[in-house]
Amino acid sequence: MGLEWVEGFYSRTGSWWGPAEARVSERDRARVRMLRAHAGDGPARVLELGSGYGMTAVAAVEDGFDVTAVELSDRVRHTPAMPGLTVAGGSFYDVTLDGRFDVVCYWNGFGVGTDQDQRRLLRRIAAEWLRPGGVALIDVFNPLVWARLHGTKDHKFPDPSRGYAHELHQEIHFDAATSTAHDTWWDAATPDEKITQVLRCYSPADLRLLLEGTGLRLDTVTSRAPGGLRLLTESYEYTAVLLPVDTGDPVQEGAAER
Ligand SMILES: C[S@@+](CC[C@H](N)C(=O)[O-])C[C@H]1O[C@@H](n2cnc3c(N)ncnc32)[C@H](O)[C@@H]1O
Structure with a gap:
């Protein structure tokens, strides 16, 4: 990527x-x-x-x-x-x-x-x-800590009093072959619009x-x-x-x- x-x-x-x-x-x-x-x-x-x-x-x-x-x-x-x-x-x-x-x-x-x-x-x-x-x-x-997050999911609810307006989902995958974390997020209101950051861990x-x-x-x-x-x-x-x-x-x- x-x-x-x-x-x-x-x-x-x-x-x-x-x-x-x-x-x-x-x-x-x-x-x-x-x-x-x-x-x-x-x-x-x-x-x-x-x-x-x-x-x-x-x-x-x-x-x-x-x-x-x-x-x-x-x-x-x-x-x-x-x-x-x-x-x-x-x-x-x-x-x-x-x-x-x-x-x-x-x-x-x-x-x-x-x-x-x-x-x-x-x-x-x-x-x-x-x-x-x-x-x-x-x-x-x-990489040692990101690898442990492989397969984890999170669901964050809005907290408008603190400025967080969106309901969000997160999924993390770790590719051991490339030592990269794939950190995917989407807004619960637009589940087809997933975005991913790919982080090379060293x-x-x-x-x-x-x-x-x-x-x-x-x-x-x-x-x-x-x-x-x-x-x-x-x-x-x-x-x-x-x-x-x-x-x-x-x-x-x-x-x-x-
Ligand atoms: C995970 S964020 C951290 C932002 C900030 N350093 C902090 O700790 O709050 C990484 C930041 O690097 C910026 N970034 C990534 N690649 C960049 C590039 N080629 N030139 C300038 N900024 C870049 C991203 O847009 C993003 O804001």
């Missing part, structure tokens, strides 16, 4: 959930604490990829970061204009951005499309966006292989969850801390040609 479903899926689900979820929450504050832990206390330029409603970007600006947010779907219409925040609508595969960033982050989104698509993105991060000595913080879906070992030749290397894996990183049981995603590789390394340069 390619990338053709991406804009439609996140725009449609954004129309269901945006009224409830387009507000700064503790999840956004935890992400900003992680940014601070890596960027230090001073001013820093942050590039946020796949910024959704833009609430983490808002929280980061409120904390003193200068943020550029890139978002493909019309979730971006929830992102407010504010000093310190530059919003680029469109795909991170096409966008042209000025200057380099101290931190590039992608929260809860990496893994759509093919391995080559991920590599294309990782190469752009390394070659065009990250400054020397910068850090990339990328949330990666964990173990840390898979991710190390994916990174070969991209100009980035895996430094550590971590989690913002209160219980910490629990790859075997709880962590749907982990955060990969990626650093630029030494560009003088001939092995990495050769691999980048593949």
Whole structure:
């Protein structure tokens, strides 16, 4: 499955959930604490990829970061204009951005499309966006936990007081051969209009292989969850801390040609 479903899926689900979820929450504050832990206390330029409603970007600006947010779907219409925040609508595969960033982050989104698509993105991060000595913080879906969700179904009822207006169904399948989660949703009012997101899940070992030749290397894996990183049981995603590789390394340069 390619990338053709991406804009439609996140725009449609954004129309269901945006009224409830387009507000700064503790999840956004935890992400900003992680940014601070890596960027230090001073001013820093942050590039946020796949910024959704833009609430983490808002929280980061409120904390003193200068943020550029890139978002493909019309979730971006929830992102407010504010000093310190530059919003680029469109795909991170096409966008042209000025200057380099101290931190590039992608929260809860990496893994759509093919391995080559991920590599294309990782190469752009390394070659065009990250400054020397910068850090990339990328949330990666964990296959060990998504595999356990295979066959599960959920039925969500409207909760208008919290902004959830739609009655929704969800079904999850996990394809072990491709390590992809197929997460299908539909509105109970339009059961013929099912939409599916396909999420490539990478173990840390898979991710190390994916990174070969991209100009980035895996430094550590971590989690913002209160219980910490629990790859075997709880962590749907982990955060990969990626650093630029030494560009003088001939092995990495050769691999980048593949
Ligand atoms: C699961 S959502 C997470 C949104 C946000 N990071 C958050 O945690 O709330 C993934 C987001 O990545 C965006 N996205 C996926 N591919 C993209 C691309 N090529 N360019 C820009 N945004 C993209 C989607 O539109 C979607 O809003």
